[in-house]
Amino acid sequence: MAFINDHYLKLKAGYLFPEIGRRVNKFCEENPNAAVIKLGIGDVTEPLPTAIREAMHAAIDEMGEAGSFRGYGPEQGYGFLREAIAKNDFQSRGVDISADEIFVSDGSKCDTGNILDIFGANNKVAVTDPVYPVYVDTNVMTGRTGAADENGRYAGLTYLPVTAENNFVAPLPESPVDLIYLCYPNNPTGTVATKETLKQWVDYARANGSIILFDAAYEAFITDPEIPHSIYEIEGAKDVAIEFRSFSKNAGFTGTRCAFTVVPKQLKGTTASGEPAEIHPLWNRRHCTKFNGVSYIIQKGAEAVYSEQGQEQIQSLIAFYLENARLLREGLESVGISVYGGVNAPYVWLKTPGESTSWEFFDELLQKAHLVGTPGSGFGASGEGYFRLSAFNTRNNINEAVTRFQNVVS
């Protein structure tokens, strides 16, 4: 008999994006002439910058010559990329992270899920609500939760509500937790964490022996100089935090795949017998055993993100999306909608007008304006009554979407 992992059966069947897809497909079948604009899924739309493509082309040519051909590379990533990351993303900001604390991978989605391999099953886990669903579902899959209730909340997880009432600042948990997922700039709310907020979390983790899993996938969208880009900008964070970064959103790598995880060498967890244990060798072992490295070609492309040309080109991509976010934000505010985020992040999070639920507003927007967004309740019970719009789109679509949106609600 082959037994399955029964924990998978606890996963909620009507997962957010398939349900959106089902409703959009049905609408399109019934309204074949409607020009639907999708501001739903968070995927980039602008092409890969030339500096990155040129580096990839050159790497392909190297692979075609016997003298420069490469087979398996180091599982943790090539030195040239790990050095460039350490220098440009951390040391340049006064953060002492070294190249061998960086693990290059094919995505932060995978890393934030895979990290659970090296942590005990009995950890108390905290997530914000609303939240990036990957953190929750991977905890369900690995058996760290009970069943979901009617709001989609899993028994055993600690949910930290982030709403307009608390200014989208995650409150410290009432009873102790061991692993804490934080994502800033935040998906889905588009809000950021100040130095003071992050310091509170670092202090909490230090006092409680917890580890923070910090997802900084949208760090490049921070424009406010007071907002930290890395959790390691907070004193003491290297003892208590793992940071996830990705080239997906800043450099357009969603289809190309490259990301990295930072595991400081001084970070320690606790063994079942209560002894301190280093996390770095565990993640190194996990990564080398289950992963065989990112393609050389892709890593050369990622390295080019840090060249002078690459930096210029990705800055203009980010500025483009942030301008989209501004147009969405201001366009909605001008018709009296309460809007959050969208300043240091490519997501706008809005309060649904009147008393409508997230899904009611989804249907109304689709029917009347042929616009697709993401219902806030799909990201967690506390997302009910909110709605996410993504700034990843063409300028024409953003302008058209704002006009249509205004016509529906005014």
Ligand SMILES: *Cc1c(COP(=O)(O)O)cnc(C)c1O
């Ligand atoms: C897009 C995104 C990522 C990046 O995922 P990749 O697998 O690197 O493409 C990570 N975290 C969040 C919250 C995201 O929205």
